[in-house]
Amino acid sequence: MRRPVSVAPPKGKLGVLTPGMGAVSTTFMAGVELVRRGHAVPVGSLTQLGTIRLGKRTDGRTPKIKDFVQLAKLDDIVFGGWDVFSDDAYQAAAKAGVLEAKDLVKAEKFLKGIKPMKAVFDQNYVKNLHGTHVKKGKTKFDLAEQLREDIRTFKKKNKLDRLVMVWCGSTEVFLKAEEVHKSLASFEKGMRANHPAIAPSMLYAYAAISEGVPFANGAPNLTVDIPALEEYAKAKNVAIGGKDFKTGQTLLKTVLAPAFKARMLGLNGWFSTNILGNRDGEVLDDPGSFKTKEESKLGALEYILQPALYPDLYGKIHHKVRINYYPPRGDNKEGWDNIDIFGWLGYPMQIKVDFLCRDSILAAPIVLDLALFFDLAQRAGMRGIQEWLSFYFKSPMCAKELYPEHDLFIQLMKLKNTLRWMMGEDLITHLGNEYYD
Numbered sequence: 001m002r003r004p005v006s007v008a009p010p011k012g013k014l015g016v017l018t019p020g021m022g023a024v025s026t027t028f029m030a031g032v033e034l035v036r037r038g039h040a041v042p043v044g045s046l047t048q049l050g051t052i053r054l055g056k057r058t059d060g061r062t063p064k065i066k067d068f069v070q071l072a073k074l075d076d077i078v079f080g081g082w083d084v085f086s087d088d089a090y091q092a093a094a095k096a097g098v099l100e101a102k103d104l105v106k107a108e109k110f111l112k113g114i115k116p117m118k119a120v121f122d123q124n125y126v127k128n129l130h131g132t133h134v135k136k137g138k139t140k141f142d143l144a145e146q147l148r149e150d151i152r153t154f155k156k157k158n159k160l161d162r163l164v165m166v167w168c169g170s171t172e173v174f175l176k177a178e179e180v181h182k183s184l185a186s187f188e189k190g191m192r193a194n195h196p197a198i199a200p201s202m203l204y205a206y207a208a209i210s211e212g213v214p215f216a217n218g219a220p221n222l223t224v225d226i227p228a229l230e231e232y233a234k235a236k237n238v239a240i241g242g243k244d245f246k247t248g249q250t251l252l253k254t255v256l257a258p259a260f261k262a263r264m265l266g267l268n269g270w271f272s273t274n275i276l277g278n279r280d281g282e283v284l285d286d287p288g289s290f291k292t293k294e295e296s297k298l299g300a301l302e303y304i305l306q307p308a309l310y311p312d313l314y315g316k317i318h319h320k321v322r323i324n325y326y327p328p329r330g331d332n333k334e335g336w337d338n339i340d341i342f343g344w345l346g347y348p349m350q351i352k353v354d355f356l357c358r359d360s361i362l363a364a365p366i367v368l369d370l371a372l373f374f375d376l377a378q379r380a381g382m383r384g385i386q387e388w389l390s391f392y393f394k395s396p397m398c399a400k401e402l403y404p405e406h407d408l409f410i411q412l413m414k415l416k417n418t419l420r421w422m423m424g425e426d427l428i429t430h431l432g433n434e435y436y437d
């Protein structure tokens with residue numbers, strides 16, 4: 001990838017489209033509105049609160065990221081989305097039960113104005129959802145054309161300069177990349193023939209790329225992670241990325257596992273279990289959708305610990321992930337981890353983590369950051385997979401000859417160095433020997 005010659009400034013309005021207007025999406029919309037109106041601080045958002053060091057440690061140059069790279073302003077964001085239910089964003093947020101009435105009421109009028117467009121949906125891909133607010137079309141290609149039309153209309157009606165799309169829809173059943181996903185030509189042929197391996201989320205991604213709109217995938221579905229859409233994104237100069245927001249349990253896993261490896265501590269097993277009671281939990285109660293999530297959650301340890309390089313330490317790990325749908329908990333998930341490690345002379349030790357988290361409270365700032373960074377990448381002319389945004393994903397997409405980088409702090413360094421690189425600043429290597437000359 002070549003360094004951008006220039007980055008177009010973020011003038012005009014930015015449309016943020018979310019397929020899926022459920023718990024995560026509406027918490028994101030409500031939160032941005034409360035921040036805009038001065039009712040809240042955007043806690044959890046690197047783009048809003050984070051800083052970046054430039055030059056030497058003695059230079060004292062540490063601007064806010066949003067000032068350094070000129071991100072779109074929150075005031076310039078316009079929200080839109082699709083859902084299989086016709087509830088407006090206020091009703092959907094109230095049903096999701098993430099935000100308390102005292103907070104929701106402050107954004108009530110605003111959220112009531114955000115009404116979902118009819119979704120492209122097929123229950124074969126999300127078994128536990130029965131939606132009615134759904135488009136009709138003879139072929140998958142027709143449905144993608146309807147999504148394209150929605151995007152163009154939304155842009156025109158709201159007088160937008162640019163758009164980004166972040167998938168906040170339910171997790172679809174597990175699909176493996178196959179022949180039909182291999183090239184754009186076979187994919188387009190497959191859409192016309194209603195090929196069963198083309199899921200609705202892929203049609204949103206196809207429509208976004210067709211309209212020059214960057215696409216980020218917040219769920220673990222394959223979606224844009226197929227050669228056909230990667231090829232298409234490159235041809236259309238569109239930024240893409242995914243998959244699966246890294247929010248709670250996996251966030252901690254990708255902090256703890258690198259610590260064990262850094263100190264050459266061994267690992268025998270890692271048992272992760274979750275209870276949650278939101279609609280996401282209900283969808284994940286179906287074995288097909290759970291398998292998609294399970295694959296996504298299992299990947300990180302293997303890549304971080306590199307058992308082939310360290311067989312004595314990580315050659316025999318028992319890694320299990322469970323998700324249990326338990327309605328009383330709603331969005332307030334509990335994630336337990338039992339970690340069996342060993343140290344000097346093989347003596348065993350245990351670590352227990354009990355994270356009483358709030359799923360959508362952790363995810364909302366990630367949606368915001370992804371929308372703003374994908375818009376930045378697009379303005380900088382960076383096309384195809386944006387690996388520098390791996391920081392936000394449980395299963396980061398990367399070039400096919402690479403393995404994904406999961407270590408949170410390597411991901412953060414990569415992200416910040418990419419920003420420095422884009423703006424022509426020196427990269428920071430943390431060598432620091434010049435201070436001791």
Ligand SMILES: NC(=O)c1ccc[n+]([C@@H]2O[C@H](COP(=O)([O-])OP(=O)(O)OC[C@H]3O[C@@H](n4cnc5c(N)ncnc54)[C@H](O)[C@@H]3O)[C@@H](O)[C@H]2O)c1
Binds near residue numbers: 020201278359362
């Ligand atoms: N911490 C987190 O909350 C977190 C972390 C990682 C990933 N995710 C993923 O983000 C996604 C959203 O999570 P959520 O808690 O908001 O779930 P949710 O069930 O509250 O919302 C998802 C919405 O998507 C809609 N939907 C499903 N298929 C659709 C389609 N084809 N087109 C349009 N809308 C569709 C559903 O009707 C629902 O309203 C899920 O896939 C979840 O696995 C969430």
